[in-house]
Amino acid sequence: xxxxxxxxELAPKIKLFKIxxxxxxxxxxxxxxxxxxxxxxxxxxxxxxxxxxxxxxxITFVFQEVGRTTKQxxxxxxxxxxxxxxxxxxxxxxxENFGKVVCIGVGVFAAPMALQAKAFKEKGNYVIGVNIxxxxxxxxxxxxxxxxxxxxxxxxxxxxxxxxxxxxxKEILERGVDRVVVFxxxxxxxxxxxxxxxxxVKTVVDLMPxxxxxxxxxxxxxxxxxxxxKFACVDGPEFDGHQVDFDELERRRRMYxxxxxxxxxxxxxxxxxxxx
Amino acid sequence: MKSLEDAKLSKQDRFKAVPxxxxxxxxxxxxxxxxxLGYTExxxxxEAERCLQCPEPKCVLGCPVGIDIPAFxxxxxEGKFREAIRKIKEKNNLPAICGRVCPQETQCQxxxxxxxxxxxxxxxxxxxFLADWEREHGVEIPEKPPxxxxxxxxxxxxxxxxxxxxxxxxxxxEVVIFEALHEPGGVLMxxxxxxxxxxxxxxxEVDYVKKxxxxxxxxxxxxxxxxxxxxxxxEGFDAxxxxxGAGLPRFLRVPGENLCGIYSANEFLIRVNLMKGxxxxxxxxxIRVGRKVAVIGGxxxxxDAARCSLRLGAEEVxxxxxxxxxxxxxxxxxxxxxxxxGIIFDFLANPVxxxxxxxxxxxxxxCVRMRLTEPDESGRRRPVPIEGSNFFMDVDTVxxxxxxxxxxxxQQTTPGLAVSxxxxxxxxxxxxxxxxxxxAGGDVVTGAATVISAMGAGKKAANSIHKYxxxxx
Numbered sequence: 001x002x003x004x005x006x007x008x009e010l011a012p013k014i015k016l017f018k019i020x021x022x023x024x025x026x027x028x029x030x031x032x033x034x035x036x037x038x039x040x041x042x043x044x045x046x047x048x049x050x051x052x053x054x055x056x057x058x059i060t061f062v063f064q065e066v067g068r069t070t071k072q073x074x075x076x077x078x079x080x081x082x083x084x085x086x087x088x089x090x091x092x093x094x095x096e097n098f099g100k101v102v103c104i105g106v107g108v109f110a111a112p113m114a115l116q117a118k119a120f121k122e123k124g125n126y127v128i129g130v131n132i133x134x135x136x137x138x139x140x141x142x143x144x145x146x147x148x149x150x151x152x153x154x155x156x157x158x159x160x161x162x163x164x165x166x167x168x169x170k171e172i173l174e175r176g177v178d179r180v181v182v183f184x185x186x187x188x189x190x191x192x193x194x195x196x197x198x199x200x201v202k203t204v205v206d207l208m209p210x211x212x213x214x215x216x217x218x219x220x221x222x223x224x225x226x227x228x229x230k231f232a233c234v235d236g237p238e239f240d241g242h243q244v245d246f247d248e249l250e251r252r253r254r255m256y257x258x259x260x261x262x263x264x265x266x267x268x269x270x271x272x273x274x275x276x
Numbered sequence: 277m278k279s280l281e282d283a284k285l286s287k288q289d290r291f292k293a294v295p296x297x298x299x300x301x302x303x304x305x306x307x308x309x310x311x312x313l314g315y316t317e318x319x320x321x322x323e324a325e326r327c328l329q330c331p332e333p334k335c336v337l338g339c340p341v342g343i344d345i346p347a348f349x350x351x352x353x354e355g356k357f358r359e360a361i362r363k364i365k366e367k368n369n370l371p372a373i374c375g376r377v378c379p380q381e382t383q384c385q386x387x388x389x390x391x392x393x394x395x396x397x398x399x400x401x402x403x404x405f406l407a408d409w410e411r412e413h414g415v416e417i418p419e420k421p422p423x424x425x426x427x428x429x430x431x432x433x434x435x436x437x438x439x440x441x442x443x444x445x446x447x448x449x450e451v452v453i454f455e456a457l458h459e460p461g462g463v464l465m466x467x468x469x470x471x472x473x474x475x476x477x478x479x480x481e482v483d484y485v486k487k488x489x490x491x492x493x494x495x496x497x498x499x500x501x502x503x504x505x506x507x508x509x510x511e512g513f514d515a516x517x518x519x520x521g522a523g524l525p526r527f528l529r530v531p532g533e534n535l536c537g538i539y540s541a542n543e544f545l546i547r548v549n550l551m552k553g554x555x556x557x558x559x560x561x562x563i564r565v566g567r568k569v570a571v572i573g574g575x576x577x578x579x580d581a582a583r584c585s586l587r588l589g590a591e592e593v594x595x596x597x598x599x600x601x602x603x604x605x606x607x608x609x610x611x612x613x614x615x616x617x618g619i620i621f622d623f624l625a626n627p628v629x630x631x632x633x634x635x636x637x638x639x640x641x642x643c644v645r646m647r648l649t650e651p652d653e654s655g656r657r658r659p660v661p662i663e664g665s666n667f668f669m670d671v672d673t674v675x676x677x678x679x680x681x682x683x684x685x686x687q688q689t690t691p692g693l694a695v696s697x698x699x700x701x702x703x704x705x706x707x708x709x710x711x712x713x714x715x716a717g718g719d720v721v722t723g724a725a726t727v728i729s730a731m732g733a734g735k736k737a738a739n740s741i742h743k744y745x746x747x748x749x
Binding site: 023042043068083089215216219220222224229234247248251252255256259260263 | 456457458466494495496497500501502523524525527529533534536539540542543546547551552555556557558559560561562564635636683684685
């Protein structure tokens, strides 16, 4: 059991949990993820680690309430315990001194991006942070993210704050950068990769497809990278974004949309109670 | 030894096995309950009466853990069930499982003298009867031996790990099992379906191992949470046993394999068995099975996936196997069960491509006909494609069950651990790896094999580990 030490609502339906998981905290590195379950009947869902404290034995993650499991997770409170947390999983992100690095965190993914931006900074990189959200009120982790960047930009889809859309990234790319890192949902990762491609700058993406075991057993998370099948859980989650077949990835991510809707609806209707 | 003439049994009774009561096929394909219902006391005794009690029993030679088979059968037919199960447990800590999933026809029962003229004694069914009897009448926990003060880490809680852990605990060592999944049991939980091995049986056997004093830590993936050198150096273990199985799915590597609707057998079975996908939405993990399903492969895993598909509502389920019936590695009983249930077998065919619709969902499977040539290194005749024989099958769901290889995580995170080209861990005759104090056994050493051979390996390794830690320093 994993006790929740801190719970914060960062934005509507976006929550931060800090949990006590000393063994995971001891080993966690930027780019890695955990898999958790919220109940005995629960599904296994992956969440990227947004922070860790080795001394205090804590890990932090941020999630958006979109499906059945995240909705139930959102109802957990400080002091409650999460039954199953497995990690740290996946290969750690490649953090070296590349020079100028653009760190793009979209929506809830701004949280784990902030952790990685910090690691890039510590390696001596010039870090350009970009925090993208749909609307102004959905921007999360701004202060933490900004604090570890040399330059910091905000963009919203509707233009309610900062730049509108991603076109402005071209100005940054034209100045010449050495690496772009993108955390976000598949469609925006795809758009950004298409945008950076003409500049010839290495663009890495963190992929979170549907997973079950998270350690290479099932192949649910398989993704085509450079024409080869890879498992996001063990070969990734970080991949060269210019090699990823995003369309296939997005189709596979939607494989259970109908079932997800049913489960989510049943949960909303009957709450945590089980239908016997 | 009683001669046939003065035996009480008629010839027909002597050579004919007492049939196993089963759920009728038309009923069982609608549920996930166990197919084989088990012998009653009368049936078990009647079957046990058939045993000739050979002075030089051949059956024992076929048992990977060396159970004294004639002795337990003799006790059984005398009605001494408690003593009989004790006799089995001298060698096998998990009889309820072995009685259900061992391939007896190629092991103990293959050697039974009666088999020359009729049915061999149903040793597996008798073992199962006794294990079930004990579970209902109270499981005996052997007295805890004095502690040796030695600590052993066991990685993986499948058949190899559970067996090694149980044996080591019974020798007085402190044992901690590290299990990566949220439930202990390994392949017994995630792989073998409920209707063949009910999960409450696995849980009962796991509880037995815990009662022997073994600690099981779930959600602990070795290689990430701790490495093996850390277990030995920082965590204070005197030895390590690796029983991580063969958990990495093999794919066909043909075009279209990543279409939606194509599962590895591992994904399919994990969703169904471990995550209880058949109870969705009462349980949270979904599984989607279409009208027409093709399962690729001819082993037990393929049979399990095919029979699960049927129970999940598929109308037509095919097993597509590249060799012929004779080469199928599946347990005979499971093939018979699958056939009774209406699974269609397509032999000498192999997929070469999968075709989907514009949404990326599987619609068609393209196969090629195969023919068999000379035997390969496995002793089975090697299949080769017949050129120009391509044909198409309309399918909604495909499950690829062509084998598993060991998960490489431990191999990658343990410097100095010798690994074969196939990814299996290399061990010596004592099951020790290339690193002193680190032992391995089961599928991670042999590649995907059987539950009982993994148990045999766990047993052997436990023995070696015991000698090693008691003589250390």
